[in-house]
Amino acid sequence: MLSLCPMSNISSKPVIGITCGDLNGIGIELIIKTFSDQRMLDQCIPVIYASSRTINFYRKQLNEYPLNFQILRDFQRLQSKHVYVYNCWEEEVNITPGQLTEAGGQFAIRALKTAVDHARKGWIQGLVTAPIHKANTHSADFPYAGHTGFLRDAFEVPDVLMLMIADDLKIGVVTEHIPISEVAAAIKEEIIASKIELLRKSLIRDFAIEMPRIAVLGLNPHAGDDGHIGTEEKTMIAPLIQSLRQQGRMVFGPYSADAFFARAQYRHFHAVLAMYHDQGLIPFKSLTQEPGVNFTAGLPIVRTSPDHGTAFDIAGKNQADPSSFRQAVFACIDMLRNRVAYDESTRNPLKKSELQPE
Known part of the structure; x- marks a missing residue:
């Protein structure tokens, strides 16, 4: 580096x-x-x-x-x-x-x-x-x-993280500009872990947030519905979050994306990590009142x-x-x-x- x-x-x-x-x-x-x-x-x-x-x-x-x-x-x-x-x-x-x-x-x-x-x-x-x-x-x-x-x-x-920022809303994405058909294969535990750590460090150093609280969204509808609509949450994302919590990281989820934004749960966190581009950017551009910024x-x-x-x-x-x-x-x-x-x-x-x- x-x-x-x-x-x-x-x-x-x-x-x-x-x-x-x-x-x-x-x-x-x-x-x-x-x-x-x-x-x-x-x-x-x-x-x-x-x-x-x-x-x-x-x-x-x-x-x-x-x-x-x-x-x-x-x-x-x-x-x-x-x-x-x-x-x-x-x-x-x-x-x-x-x-x-x-x-x-x-x-x-x-x-x-x-x-x-x-x-x-x-x-x-x-x-x-x-x-x-x-x-x-x-x-x-x-x-x-x-x-x-x-x-x-x-x-x-x-590694780097694409992070959208505006008002009090910050949303990062695990995968960026790739087709939806390739998203699931690109979601891997080590990549999610890397993005979470990049986000955590950035919140501390770039945004002066001492103990950042990070929400992680699920990949599938309803965050997999306990494995009935996809297993990535149950087998990969949730265990990773649990492991990070045991290390003292303030990481929570996985959350169902639709309910998470509809209920304004994002207001309880310093930042959100979405799994793919539109899952993060559609709510970001819909919810922010001030002009948004893309930060690497x-x-x-x-x-x-x-x-x-x-x-x-x-x-x-x-x-x-x-x-x-x-x-x-x-x-x-x-x-x-x-x-x-x-x-x-x-x-x-x-x-x-x-x-x-x-």
Whole structure:
């Protein structure tokens, strides 16, 4: 696992990398709308990964959002109160808002890979990613269904957790972007255990929750109904939860997903672990009143993104709502500061040799 060394005082203003997403989607519009508000610069130093030409293309369409930026060439010269653009390419790119094109995905991935390379070097502490589209990004050079798997491999960590956060509701998923027909085979005890531990550690370090209470949903309808509608709960999920409870973990379940949300049982827990994508994201998007954020737990940096896609249907029409993207930036900053506070509070000021008796 990589050890990243921050280059700025995160407790004051962290350097946040902002990837442009699909060039023909709403990502750059969201970025311009978010950072044209000068108050955002009181919270962080944003570095936009794209090209100045691409930013200017959309900036001309958004006259009421006056984004001023500087071209970044040297990270040692970063200054507060500025928006920076790092040119990830110099060539001309044909931008066609609302269209799914090969170039739109190709350059989105170039921006993402550049930002991740800079994060690995410690030049940025946080990463906020605008949406990409799987249809034009999946290739031999990017064999992933989305950001999450790529980030796991890029940062050389064994596992990560896709965690949706909004208001007081946090929902993680065991399986992510795979077909429903493959979900049951992908649900294994060691994978569930890994996701629970990632969630527990993230709640403590990223969200400053000392003793997190975690609810685990069942895989089958009615949580298997005592083995009559599937056996995964009885043979795998429930025994795992019992074992974790014996180790002192505050983990509960498995719960029947429909009743769990219908009865608002989620309010009694700090987070919920769902078994598959729609089991977690449908109630998340239905119940949350505030804009949602997608967070990748388990990485050495903080990565967030808005909880929506490229929205080609409204791209280039000045209709995109930046609320979720703005919230993703705020969430990234908050979690970075929580990490600093946690690390400082748990750091042992004495070396091991100093603790040995004479």
